[in-house]
Amino acid sequence: MSIFKAYDIRGIYGEQLNDELAYNIGRAFATFLQPKTVIVGRDMRPHSDPLFAELARGLTELGADVIDIGVCSTPMNYYANGKLGADAGIMITASHNPGPYNGFKLCRAEAIPISGATGIKEVEAIILENRFADPVAADARGTIRKQDVMPGYRAHIQSFAEITRPVHIAVDFANAMGIVEAEVFEGLPITQERLFDDLDGNFPNHEANPLDTETFEDVCNLVASGEFDFGIAFDGDADRVGFCDETGEVVSMDKITALIATSLLAKEKGIVFYDLRSSWACKEVIEENGGTPAMSRVGHSFIKAQIREAKAIFAGELSGHYYFRENYYTESSALAVILIANLVSQFGKKLSELVAPLNRYHASGEINSKVADTAVVFERLEAEYGTQGVNMFHLDGLSIEFEDWWFNVRKSNTEPLIRLNIEASTAEDMATRRDELLAIIRA
Numbered sequence: 001m002s003i004f005k006a007y008d009i010r011g012i013y014g015e016q017l018n019d020e021l022a023y024n025i026g027r028a029f030a031t032f033l034q035p036k037t038v039i040v041g042r043d044m045r046p047h048s049d050p051l052f053a054e055l056a057r058g059l060t061e062l063g064a065d066v067i068d069i070g071v072c073s074t075p076m077n078y079y080a081n082g083k084l085g086a087d088a089g090i091m092i093t094a095s096h097n098p099g100p101y102n103g104f105k106l107c108r109a110e111a112i113p114i115s116g117a118t119g120i121k122e123v124e125a126i127i128l129e130n131r132f133a134d135p136v137a138a139d140a141r142g143t144i145r146k147q148d149v150m151p152g153y154r155a156h157i158q159s160f161a162e163i164t165r166p167v168h169i170a171v172d173f174a175n176a177m178g179i180v181e182a183e184v185f186e187g188l189p190i191t192q193e194r195l196f197d198d199l200d201g202n203f204p205n206h207e208a209n210p211l212d213t214e215t216f217e218d219v220c221n222l223v224a225s226g227e228f229d230f231g232i233a234f235d236g237d238a239d240r241v242g243f244c245d246e247t248g249e250v251v252s253m254d255k256i257t258a259l260i261a262t263s264l265l266a267k268e269k270g271i272v273f274y275d276l277r278s279s280w281a282c283k284e285v286i287e288e289n290g291g292t293p294a295m296s297r298v299g300h301s302f303i304k305a306q307i308r309e310a311k312a313i314f315a316g317e318l319s320g321h322y323y324f325r326e327n328y329y330t331e332s333s334a335l336a337v338i339l340i341a342n343l344v345s346q347f348g349k350k351l352s353e354l355v356a357p358l359n360r361y362h363a364s365g366e367i368n369s370k371v372a373d374t375a376v377v378f379e380r381l382e383a384e385y386g387t388q389g390v391n392m393f394h395l396d397g398l399s400i401e402f403e404d405w406w407f408n409v410r411k412s413n414t415e416p417l418i419r420l421n422i423e424a425s426t427a428e429d430m431a432t433r434r435d436e437l438l439a440i441i442r443a
Helices: 019-033 047-063 074-083 115-127 151-160 179-185 215-222 253-267 280-288 300-312 332-348 351-358 376-383 429-442
Strands: 009-012 037-042 065-071 090-091 099-108 142-144 165-171 190-195 232-234 239-244 272-277 293-296 312-318 323-326 367-370 389-391 398-401 403-409 418-425
Touching: 019 047, 019 099, 019 115, 037 047, 037 074, 047 065, 047 090, 047 099, 065 074, 074 090, 074 099, 074 151, 074 179, 099 115, 151 179, 151 332, 165 215, 165 332, 179 190, 179 232, 179 332, 190 215, 190 332, 215 232, 215 239, 232 332, 232 429, 239 253, 239 332, 239 389, 253 272, 253 280, 253 312, 253 323, 253 332, 253 351, 272 280, 272 300, 280 293, 280 351, 293 300, 300 312, 300 323, 323 332, 332 351, 367 429, 376 398, 376 403, 376 429, 403 429
Parallel strands: 037 065, 037 090, 065 142, 165 190, 165 232, 272 293, 272 312
Antiparallel strands: 009 099, 090 099, 232 239, 312 323, 367 418, 389 398, 398 403, 403 418
């Protein structure tokens, strides 16, 4: 299977990915985009440094200057791309994948992502077909210069802080890049009890994936045992963050989207996107706070394109990505945390109390089913339910809405899987509908 994927380049170091391939990716990227300056940052994995060295060699041989921002979070990389006016950006990371993995996230100017459809596959083709541009003359080769972007990023994100009383949080860093992202909190009235806060790309405690409930257990248990306003857990490159309330109960990411929307819409009315797996409550809250709700596809490259085109003020994804216009229409997990801290402090309420009005419906969570033929499943579902619904659309897979429930099914980009999400007015109805749908999907 190719390591050149729908959203990034990712594989096991020493097997699918090595230093020579990093060199060729640098050459192919420079051939494809012809950038003058490229922001390059990296995570804490032990092989990120040698991958950087060879990637930078490939870029500079074709005349591109590399701005080395060092070990950083992915949101910092996006910020640097936009703030410094670079032509492109590359983040060396495998996000939440286990320690043996590494990879590259690619962007154009202004942190516009390069996906499989908009350049990753072309970079792969240049390598496979040996279509690299010729190296430039020795005196025209690019340079590598280091730049510390943390002071600027910290000041930028802290400008949104309006924390009216000290907020005490528990943080699970999973030995990953949230440790750097959270430097943004320094100097704010946010006190932290920290778990696993030594950078270690071998992930000695657990994987850095807040979508995995097992990896969330440590911080939830810590919060439940003490006096905290809430808990958070970052993923590997800190472009995602999950939350639990003061009781240690995990808060679903669509409800965090709704809360952040209320905070931003109090300052400025505008368009807010939510991904199509999100609760109806998300749309309703945006409308109730004077915003214009808009539905997005799943996947960061799709969402970023939609919110940029619409000039939206914010978007949230059920996977814990929170996208802000003020960070060049990209993620900032630190800003998401600060905006929740603002709300908790200003309203004088516990996070569970802020979330309670959003508990209007009952969701299944995402349920995966392995199927032999995804197309046949879609046909069956549309034939069975298409005429019964009040609204059917194909923004991402198949979505059908009814008076008091809805479902979405979509296929995986990489596996023979169908992903199902359902929401209904009652838990009983949700369970009944879930079982009906799964019977058809798994028939």
